[in-house]
Amino acid sequence: MTFGERIRELRLARNLTLREVAAEADINFTYLSKIENGKLDFSDFPSEKLIRKLASVLGGDVDELLLLAQKIPDGIRRRVLERPEAFSRFAALTDPQIDEVLRYIGSRVHSARTTPLS
Amino acid sequence: MTFGERIRELRLARNLTLREVAAEADINFTYLSKIENGKLDFSDFPSEKLIRKLASVLGGDVDELLLLAQKIPDGIRRRVLERPEAFSRFAALTDPQIDEVLRYIGSRVHSARTTPLS
C-alpha cells in the first residue's frame, strides 16, 4: 500500500471526485491526481503540511499517512528528541529482539499509554 | 547546550576561524556566524545536508549534531519506518517505563547491536 493508493482509497470510500477533494484541500485536482498515482515531478510525496490537510479532509489517520510518506509522526519524533539514547538502543535491536521487548512491555509494563499514540 | 554552541565549541577546539571552517564547508562565513549564534532568519537550524558537512569538517558526531538540531538520526528514522507500530508503543512509555525496558534489554537481550548506532 503506497501513500497515493491510500489517499485514493480514502477518497473513493467517501465517493468523492478528485475535484471535490482537491477543492477542499485548496490544491489543484491535477496535482491530487499526480499524488494518487505517485507521479510527482520531484520528490515522492507532497509536503507534510498538505499530508495533514489531506488527512483532515479525508478523515484519515495523520500518522498512518505520514508513515506511508516516509515521515516521522510527531509523537515519536518528540519522544526521540527527549530520549535519543533510548531510541538509539531500541533502533539497534533486530526484529525478533524488538518483538521480544514488545512482549515484555505487554506483560510487565502496565498503563503504558499516557498519551494517545498520536 | 544548543546546536550553535556545540558547533562553536568544536570549531574553537580546533583553533579554526569562521572563515576557515566556512570555506571548508562551502558556505559563507557570515552564515556560519549566524548558525553559531542561533540567528538564522527563518528556521532554527541549517539543513541536514549542511549539518552533515559541518560534522565532517569539524570532526563532530553527526547524530549528536542532528539531535541538537532537532532532526532524527538516520539509523532511528530507518527503523521507525520499518517498525512504526513498535516505535509508537515505545514512544508511548513514560520515562521510568523506558528506563525499565532499557534495563530489560541490557539484561535479557544480548548481542543487540547488529548495526552501528549510526
Next chain:
DNA sequence: TCAATTGTTGACGTAGAACTGCAATCATCC
C-alpha cells in the same frame, strides 16, 4: 596608531521544492 584579523548583523538575493494550470487525451456511462 593603524592595519590586519576576526566576528556580528540587517538587508538582500536565489535555487529548488511545492504547487498551479492548461491542453490533449482517454475511459465510462447514461
Next chain:
DNA sequence: GGATGATTGCAGTTCTACGTCAACAATTGA
C-alpha cells in the same frame, strides 16, 4: 455523443529555506 471524471506532459508561478553581501565593531599586535 456529450457529460463527467481521470491522466499526464510540460511550462509556468510561488514560497521560503538557504545563503550572500556590505558595512561595521571588536580585538590584537607591530
